[in-house]
Amino acid sequence: MTRRPYVDERQLILSGLFEIPTKPAENPGALNFSVELRGVLSEALKKSPRSRYEVAARMSELLGVEVTRFQLDSWTAESRNEWRFPFEYAAALEVACDTMCLQELLARKRGSKVLVGADTLKAELGKLELLEAEIRDRRRAIKKHLEGKR
Secondary structure (H helix, E strand, O other), X not given: OOOOOOOOOOOOOOOOOOOOOOOOOOOOOOOOOHHHHHHHHHHHHHHXXXXXXXXXXXXXXXXXXXXXXXXXXXXXXXXXXXXXXXXXHHHHHHHHHOOOHHHHHHHHHHOOOOOOOHHHHHHHHHHHHHHHHHHHHHHHHHHHHHHHHO
């Protein structure tokens, strides 16, 4: 007979408070997200405080190569399948638009999550607290085992 785990009623239940990323299925074509990428790029440009001309100029400055508004429009247009957004431009676009949308898109596609600043430290703190609990449990188990040997 298995013992039911002890549940402390005072303990905060975290399940359901945040989404834990899961690795997506690797079905054929599952990672072909060109339409979604165009949508994410388009949304980033819409939400940006800069105009498309300003975004193109800032990207050009950051990359050291010319980026035009025409290119931005082509990378976001669903009708322009032959135009692909260059991955090496991702960081420049994120800086120019003040977003992390491309990192977040790629993270979702790979089953992970992007953490920045204090969120990174909070995650590390949570990990350390779990390790402490595991060590405490292991220590108890060893002591219990040793007490039984006396």
